[in-house]
Structure formats: C-alpha cells, structure tokens
Amino acid sequence: MKPRQIVPNVYLIGAVDWDRRLFDALIPLPRGTSYNAYLVQGGEKTALIDTVDPSKWTELAAQLDELPAPDYVVVHHVEQDHSGSLPMLLERCPGITVVCSEKARTMLVDHLHVDGARFQVVADGDSLSLGDKTLTFLSTPWVHWPETISTYLVEDKVLFSCDFFGSHLATSDLFADEGDVLDGAKRYYAEIMMPFAPQVMKNVEKVTQYQIAFIAPSHGPVYDDPRLIVDAYRDWAGGPLRNVVCLPYVTMHDSTRLMVDHLTAALVERGVAVERFDLVTVDLGELASSLVHAATVVVGTPTILGGPHPLASHAAFVANALRPRTKHATVVGSYGWGGKTVDSIVGALGKLKVEFLPPVLAKGMPRDADYAALDALAETIAEKHADLPPRHGA
Numbered sequence: 066m067k068p069r070q071i072v073p074n075v076y077l078i079g080a081v082d083w084d085r086r087l088f089d090a091l092i093p094l095p096r097g098t099s100y101n102a103y104l105v106q107g108g109e110k111t112a113l114i115d116t117v118d119p120s121k122w123t124e125l126a127a128q129l130d131e132l133p134a135p136d137y138v139v140v141h142h143v144e145q146d147h148s149g150s151l152p153m154l155l156e157r158c159p160g161i162t163v164v165c166s167e168k169a170r171t172m173l174v175d176h177l178h179v180d181g182a183r184f185q186v187v188a189d190g191d192s193l194s195l196g197d198k199t200l201t202f203l204s205t206p207w208v209h210w211p212e213t214i215s216t217y218l219v220e221d222k223v224l225f226s227c228d229f230f231g232s233h234l235a236t237s238d239l240f241a242d243e244g245d246v247l248d249g250a251k252r253y254y255a256e257i258m259m260p261f262a263p264q265v266m267k268n269v270e271k272v273t274q275y276q277i278a279f280i281a282p283s284h285g286p287v288y289d290d291p292r293l294i295v296d297a298y299r300d301w302a303g304g305p306l307r308n309v310v311c312l313p314y315v316t317m318h319d320s321t322r323l324m325v326d327h328l329t330a331a332l333v334e335r336g337v338a339v340e341r342f343d344l345v346t347v348d349l350g351e352l353a354s355s356l357v358h359a360a361t362v363v364v365g366t367p368t369i370l371g372g373p374h375p376l377a378s379h380a381a382f383v384a385n386a387l388r389p390r391t392k393h394a395t396v397v398g399s400y401g402w403g404g405k406t407v408d409s410i411v412g413a414l415g416k417l418k419v420e421f422l423p424p425v426l427a428k429g430m431p432r433d434a435d436y437a438a439l440d441a442l443a444e445t446i447a448e449k450h451a452d453l454p455p456r457h458g459a
C-alpha cells in the first residue's frame with residue numbers, strides 16, 4: 066500500500082499481512098494482522114517509527130522510496146514483527162541513527178546482532194526535535210516486553226504506542242471503526258497484554274496524562290477517537306469482572322459433555338452467562354478473550370492416563386500463563402477408575418488468585434447424584450456472582 070497521511074507530514078506505512086494465520090507459533094489470526102510503521106517528517110529531520118516483520122521488508126522499502134530519507138529510526142520494541150527489518154534498513158540507510166531505550170539497545174544486539182555504535186539511547190521523558198515536530202519518548206514497560214517505549218508527537222498529539230492498544234486486524238481502513246475493531250483488540254489484549262494487567266493500567270494512566278488526538282499502534286488501524294480503546298483497556302485491565310462462566314471442555318465418549326450440558330443449563334437457569342469452548346476445535350484467542358471478563362472458569366475434562374485430557378491440560382497451562390483476573394475455578398468431568406485430574410488442573414492454574422470450588426467428578430456416565438452435584442455447583446457460582454454486572458453492558 067502507498068503511504069497514507071494521518072496528519073500533515075505524518076504517514077502510516079508498513080505492511081498489511083492479510084493472509085497470515087498464526088502468530089508466535091501459537092496465536093490464531095482469523096483476520097490476519099498488520100505491521101505498522103510510521104514516518105514523521107519534520108522541518109529539519111525525518112524519523113521512521115518502527116519497521117516491519119522481515120517477511121514484509123520489500124513493502125516497507127518500496128514505501129521509503131517515495132518518502133524523504135529518515136535520519137532516525139525509533140525502535141519501540143525489539144520483537145521481530147517490528148524490528149526484524151532493522152538490519153536491512155541499516156544497510157539501506159548507512160547514516161541512520163537507531164533511537165531506543167537502553168534495554169532495547171542490548172536486546173537489539175542480542176536478537177538482531179545490530180552494530181552497537183549506531184544507537185542513540187533515550188530515557189523516559191526525553192525529547193528529540195525534528196524541527197517543527199517534537200518526539201517525546203515514554204517508557205511503557207511490559208506492553209509488550211520490558212524494553213518497550215511509546216512515542217508522543219507533541220505538535221500533532223499522536224501517540225505511537227507499538228503493541229500497546231494494537232489489534233491483529235488486516236484492514237484497508239486507516240482509522241478504526243468501533244464495530245469492526247473491538248473484538249480483535251480485545252483478543253489482542255487477552256493474548257499479549259493480560260499477563261501484565263497491573264502494568265497495563267499504569268501505562269494507560271501514564272500516557273493519558275498527555276492530550277492524545279490519535280493513537281497509532283503497530284498492529285491494526287489507527288484510532289482517531291482514542292477514548293474508544295483507552296476506555297476499553299481500562300475495563301479489560303481493571304474494570305469489574307462479569308457474571309460469566311468460561312467453560313472450556315473436552316470429551317472422548319460424551320460423558321463429560323452430558324455434565325457440561327447440564328451445568329450450562331443449570332447456570333443459565335440461575336442467570337449466569339456461559340461461554341463454552343470445545344477444546345478440540347477452540348480458537349485460543351476466543352478462549353483468552355473470555356478469560357478477560359469471566360469471573361469463574363470451569364474446566365470440563367475426562368480422566369485419561371491418570372490425569373486430565375492433554376487438551377484440558379494445555380488450556381489450563383495457557384490460562385495460567387495469561388493470568389486472568391478470574392476469581393473462582395473448578396473442574397467437572399468423568400473418569401473410569403481413578404487419577405489425579407483435579408490436582409493436576411489445580412496445580413496447572415497455580416498462578417491464578419482463584420478460590421477453587423468443589424469439583425464434580427462422575428464415575429462413567431453421570432447419574433442423578435452427579436447432576437444434583439452440578440446443580441449445587443451452579444447454585445454456588447450464582448451466589449458468588451450475585452453482585453457482578455452482566456456479560457454485556459455496564
């Protein structure tokens with residue numbers, strides 16, 4: 066795509082990766098992604114903000130052909146989807162200076178073997194004048210890695226936020242449409258930002274001390290109404306959990322499914338919303354999104370080879386790594402003779418600050434007593450959720 070102007074002399078460049086379907090060898094990309102770079106042309110100097118995934122270098126190079134040669138490249142974040150083209154850029158522009166945090170400097174040397182002589186290290190609050198445009202660098206650690214910074218373009222009130230506020234969304238839209246972007250932005254938050262929710266909140270408060278007219282992230286469209294994504298982030302990272310049970314499950318011969326079906330109906334009957342995920346076909350991003358707001362997680366799994374089904378173990382492992390703010394958890398499922406299924410799931414969720422509710426395990430196909438235990442579990446969950454806001458709305 067050709068460079069697109071956001072405000073005079075500030076351009077969105079980079080690449081839309083329409084066809085990519087997996088990120089970090091883990092994260093599904095149902096709508097592709099983009100690697101946004103930006104060019105800020107000041108009266109005296111020009112800065113390139115980030116580069117692109119190395120697979121898209123030729124697209125960025127073609128755009129740079131049409132623009133003034135950059136004097137600086139600001140590297141917000143060392144992950145290769147934004148910095149992977151830096152070695153090619155440095156070869157193409159021998160005079161360019163790499164502007165980044167001290168942590169990023171050492172990481173660029175480690176990850177990309179960049180020549181250490183080409184850096185200008187900046188600290189939190191430092192500014193760089195391009196003439197009539199001024200870049201102020203803000204330390205925003207853990208959105209996504211510890212070295213990450215954001216850049217505020219003072220005169221035009223543009224916040225270049227890198228992964229922070231991003232979305233894996235391939236689109237021809239320059240500016241975000243509320244109906245189109247929020248699902249993807251929430252998935253992205255869940256997959257990338259949720260493990261660092263307290264730092265995310267600090268960074269949201271930090272950057273919003275500045276007047277922001279545009280948020281220009283490194284994935285997905287630009288926000289010309291920054292409140293949309295800022296308010297969403299405040300809700301996802303720090304707002305109330307919802308009256309929702311997230312229910313990932315797997316079954317081999319349908320006994321666990323009978324239990325999950327019964328529990329779903331019993332919860333709905335008691336006014337508790339259920340978000341169910343068959344782990345055979347699950348899109349991990351949808352499961353992660355559900356974990357952003359669900360107050361309770363119930364893992365449904367049969368016992369297999371002495372423990373949970375591997376798909377349930379995997380889901381629990383991922384949930385544990387993503388550190389949702391979930392308050393309650395338990396396990397339901399069927400077994401044949403015995404095993405450590407509950408202990409194993411409880412152990413796998415060890416990082417979560419959850420209260421474990423009594424599990425429900427049925428020997429073989431569930432009987433009346435098992436269904437009664439599921440009703441009791443639903444009752445307990447409904448009581449625990451009594452004061453929570455509904456799944457949708459305030």
Ligand SMILES: Cc1cc2nc3c(=O)[nH]c(=O)nc-3n(C[C@H](O)[C@H](O)[C@H](O)COP(=O)(O)O)c2cc1C
Binds near residue numbers: 322370
């Ligand atoms: C491959 C395999 C391994 C199993 N290993 C165990 C086990 O270690 N302990 C146990 O109690 N049951 C074990 N079972 C029995 C299942 O837990 C039991 O059949 C259960 O009802 C299956 O639930 P489902 O219908 O939801 O798949 C195993 C079943 C299979 C197919």
Ligand SMILES: [Fe+2]
Binds near residue numbers: 142144209210228
């Ligand atoms: Fe990243």
Ligand SMILES: [Fe+2]
Binds near residue numbers: 228
């Ligand atoms: Fe990224």
